[in-house]
Amino acid sequence: MQKWWIQLVAAWVASAALVVSAQVTPDAQVKAVATDVTGILKSDPSILNNQAKLRDLIEAKLVPNFNFARMTQLAMGRNWSKASPEQQATLTKEFRTLLVRTYSSSLSNFKNNVIDYRPLRMQPADTDVTVKTVVQQANGQGIPIDYSMEKGADGSWKAYDVAVAGVSLVTNYRDEFNSVISSQGVDALIKQLQAKNK
Amino acid sequence: MKKVFSLTAVATALLLSGCASFKAAPEGDPLEPVNRGIFSFNNTFDHYLFKPIAKGYDAVVPTPVKTGVSNVFQNMSDAQSIVGGALQLKGAKVGDDMGRVLINSTVGLGGIFDLATPLGIERGNEDVGQALGYWGIGAGPYLVLPFLGPSNVRDLAGRAVDGQADPLSFVSSVPVRNSLTGLRVIDTRVSLFPIEALANQAALDRYTFTRSAYTQRRESLIRDGKAPKE
Numbered sequence: 475m476q477k478w479w480i481q482l483v484a485a486w487v488a489s490a491a492l493v494v495s496a497q498v499t500p501d502a503q504v505k506a507v508a509t510d511v512t513g514i515l516k517s518d519p520s521i522l523n524n525q526a527k528l529r530d531l532i533e534a535k536l537v538p539n540f541n542f543a544r545m546t547q548l549a550m551g552r553n554w555s556k557a558s559p560e561q562q563a564t565l566t567k568e569f570r571t572l573l574v575r576t577y578s579s580s581l582s583n584f585k586n587n588v589i590d591y592r593p594l595r596m597q598p599a600d601t602d603v604t605v606k607t608v609v610q611q612a613n614g615q616g617i618p619i620d621y622s623m624e625k626g627a628d629g630s631w632k633a634y635d636v637a638v639a640g641v642s643l644v645t646n647y648r649d650e651f652n653s654v655i656s657s658q659g660v661d662a663l664i665k666q667l668q669a670k671n672k
Numbered sequence: 673m674k675k676v677f678s679l680t681a682v683a684t685a686l687l688l689s690g691c692a693s694f695k696a697a698p699e700g701d702p703l704e705p706v707n708r709g710i711f712s713f714n715n716t717f718d719h720y721l722f723k724p725i726a727k728g729y730d731a732v733v734p735t736p737v738k739t740g741v742s743n744v745f746q747n748m749s750d751a752q753s754i755v756g757g758a759l760q761l762k763g764a765k766v767g768d769d770m771g772r773v774l775i776n777s778t779v780g781l782g783g784i785f786d787l788a789t790p791l792g793i794e795r796g797n798e799d800v801g802q803a804l805g806y807w808g809i810g811a812g813p814y815l816v817l818p819f820l821g822p823s824n825v826r827d828l829a830g831r832a833v834d835g836q837a838d839p840l841s842f843v844s845s846v847p848v849r850n851s852l853t854g855l856r857v858i859d860t861r862v863s864l865f866p867i868e869a870l871a872n873q874a875a876l877d878r879y880t881f882t883r884s885a886y887t888q889r890r891e892s893l894i895r896d897g898k899a900p901k902e
Binding site: 616639650 | 794869876891
């Protein structure tokens with residue numbers, strides 16, 4: 475009888491611990507990822523000159539923190555419903571590749587900069603927040619980088635937009651995608667993305 | 673004569689941007705065919721002239737000298753920023769910019785050393801185009817200016833006024849003024865290298881990419897980086 479009791483309490487404690495570990499605040503998550511990645515790059519700077527290694531690092535550390543399906547959908551805007559499920563899947567795959575490549579090519583620009591984290595304004599029940607950071611450059615100009623993050627059903631936070639100096643990645647691509655789709659259609663956009671990723 | 677011209681330009685631009693038809697959509701680009709022509713002209717010009725010169729400068733000139741040159745021009749633009757900030761009655765920003773110019777021009781030896789930044793005095797980063805936007809004047813159509821790149825009617829008007837407060841315009845010797853202007857162009861071009869690399873990698877179409885980024889950046893500057901009102 476007593477054993478059963480202890481097991482129940484143990485299971486309860488374990489599940490509570492799981493919930494706590496899943497409830498990392500989004501700003502702490504961004505900070506942990508950034509510290510981790512800059513630390514790795516500092517200890518082995520040769521990664522920056524090795525495209526394959528760099529991509530592995532990004533796939534392992536950064537990609538899991540982004541929601542590419544949501545990003546693609548937002549970048550497509552009202553054109554999303556015009557695409558068939560197959561087209562949607564291809565678009566998401568190609569857009570993800572393009573973003574990962576862009577990220578890996580721009581990472582070297584930020585390797586030596588200090589990142590400031592602005593205080594997060596967030597209620598415990600919030601599921602959609604903006605994490606504000608400022609990358610300090612040597613010339614005194616700080617580049618604000620804001621991450622729009624959403625809490626998934628599993629309790630983890632994933633970014634669905636990044637704004638650099640007020641320029642939102644999703645909005646920029648929405649303008650680009652829309653201009654291609656309105657003149658040439660969804661397949662033309664897919665072809666352009668595939669050509670870009672070759 | 674120069675003053676009369678720029679005042680007329682401002683008046684015309686304000687008149688244009690005041691027209692209701694131009695306020696329609698922020699993504700409005702009625703001059704796209706002309707803009708694309710100038711955009712490709714600029715790219716060709718850049719490819720054969722500006723970029724090679726900037727690359728040579730970047731490779732040959734030692735980093736401390738380059739930093740000093742950048743700081744001097746940045747100090748001048750901090751001085752211009754006072755005008756933009758004052759037109760928006762942003763007292764704190766005007767104070768910061770005045771403090772920066774005062775410290776950097778004196779202790780910083782004419783702006784060669786940026787001592788204000790380590791002291792925590794932030795750049796106001798204002799201009800007259802932002803001031804016009806702050807007071808509710810619409811951006812007007814997107815423009816690509818020959819040699820100067822992306823703009824819009826509102827920023828073109830602002831630029832004309834900013835030019836009046838440009839410290840370089842007070843240099844009386846023409847050869848010196850032209851040399852300094854040339855050096856400033858090179859300094860600006862060098863600072864664009866990382867952004868250019870990013871745009872080349874990220875953009876499907878450089879023209880659309882640049883237009884969207886410019887428009888968003890200017891709107892963000894007008895709101896001082898705060899989120900837009902929904």
